[in-house]
Amino acid sequence: MDFAPSERQSQFRDRVREFIISRIRPRQDEYRRQAAAGERWKVLPLVEELKAEARSAGLWNLFMPPAGPGTPVDDFPFEFAPGGEPLGNLDYALCAEEMGRVPWAPEVFNCSAPDTGNMEVLHRYGKLAQKQAWLGPLMRGEIRSSFLMTEPDVASSDATNIRSRLVRKGDHYILSGRKWWSSGAGDPRCRVAIVMAKSNPDAERHRQQSMILLDLASPGVRVERLLPVFGYDDAPHGHAEIVLDDVRIPAENMLLGEGRGFEIAQGRLGPGRIHHCMRTIGIAEEALDAMGRRLLSRVAFGKRIADQSIWEDRVARARIDIEMCRLLCLKAADMMDRLGNKAARDEIAMIKVAAPTMALRIIDDAIQAHGGAGVSEDFGLAAAYAAVRTLRLADGPDEVHLRAIARSEFSRHSAHAAARPA
Known part of the structure; x- marks a missing residue:
């Protein structure tokens, strides 16, 4: 190896x-x-x-x-x-x-x-x-783009709950509903969105949804508000709440075919989840660097803050956690390349939970090391915390990934038990 x-x-x-x-x-x-x-x-x-x-x-x-x-x-x-x-x-x-x-x-x-x-x-x-x-x-x-999946009126951690409707009318579809946390929609260059909506409510549970391309200049598309995260508006990118009021979309904008939204989502979210984790490791490294500089430059009670034993423990644990998460992230990426996204689904789920949790702990320690300055705008730590905290919800909340990991583990144990001689 x-x-x-x-x-x-x-x-x-x-x-x-x-x-x-x-x-x-x-x-x-x-x-x-x-x-x-x-x-x-x-x-x-x-x-x-x-x-x-x-x-x-x-x-x-x-x-x-x-x-x-x-x-x-x-x-x-x-x-x-x-x-x-x-x-x-x-x-x-x-x-x-x-x-x-x-x-x-x-x-x-x-x-x-x-x-x-x-x-x-x-x-x-x-x-x-x-x-x-x-x-x-x-x-x-x-141009820039957006992805419209999450809705304010349902628990979107279960995408089968989606209520936005997509109805075929001749050579067009009519799209209606309300989406939020539509990332990127605040950017004036944002021209197209991929929308997940329910096209066949009578089909099997995971064949009811479709994904379609939406020209955001279409009549009936209304950006109702841009949502701040802990007070940060993330301009000029932004996260929007969007009303879709009987929007006409050409039928040729359908992706892959009706009822294949979940199939597309699985192909999209695997790489997307791990991309977030890769960047999150960089955020954690940046926070650890900031923490180290601060601890070495400040004196309290007659000695550098870095020489206080509690900070030695926190810095050491930060380095250990980053290295562990990096290895897991690289393992998941390697499996995706060699075996495909499906074979790497457990590793993707594990790093999706582990990376933001690790980074939040390190950013929080870095904020503590900076004292009052840590929660100001001067060092970027508060904004980093807001961004990474969002990742525990984006692309599926922790609980969904933990459930998938546990079920895979139970399945493995059940298989082992069945293989044992009586």
Whole structure:
């Protein structure tokens, strides 16, 4: 078992790391000034400038898998890593961890959610016309997208509860309902959404839902409000509550076919969940760095705070937890590459629970180390806590993943018991 990254993996990780160090970190104050000036929901010139640089450097769409069987690549020019070489999940994990250390870095590389998941859906399940209309502009970084699944009136941890209706009327579908936590919908460049809605309430439980592409400029689409998370509006990205009032959608916008929403969701959420975990490890590393600097620079009761035994314990445990989570995340990514998402479902569920829980504990300790400054806007720790706390709910709450892990474990034990001789 070799734990060392390959030469290729190290090369891409180091190139992303160097770009962040040399081009993104020095301009964080400029980013904050642009974000704070004028309208909250706007395109930041700095980000667009750096996107062009990252694309020219070949650090672009690094998450995208290879073109699938039957994909007419000549008709649709995919933009992967340099030379048309996509990265696997394991390769990308190392890059995503680096991106996670600066909140706005993923967009610079065109690797931010929910666009990554939506691009993968279009890539896997979209027809050529759908790819040309939406995937091309997304991969070129010209537009942004949203994903509409969660609803305010039902327990959306069970997606079979979804009430939004999708009714076929001739060559169109009529979409009605209400969605919220529709990430990305606040961005003025957000042009398309993937919507999960109930198309056949009489079908088998997991064949009732479909996914369809929605042009957000369609009549009947209304962004009712943008939802803050612990007071942070996450502009210019944003999380919206959206009313869908008898929206007419062309039938050709259906993805894969009626009743196949859950099938698409499983294909989308596996990579999406682990991408979040990769970035979360970077957030935890950043919090640990901030904690270490603070503890070494402050004196209380006659000695550095770092020399207080309680802080030695917290820092040591933070390092242990990060290393354990990184290994689990890399294992899940490796299994996805070698065996497929389905074979790695337990590992994906485990890291989806473990990574945010680990990062929240470290961020909380870092806030404590900073004292009152930790809950201010000066060090970014409060915003990091808000963002990571959300991940214990996004892409399925902890309880759903824990239930799946436990059922898999019980199944394994039942199989072992049945195999024992009487």
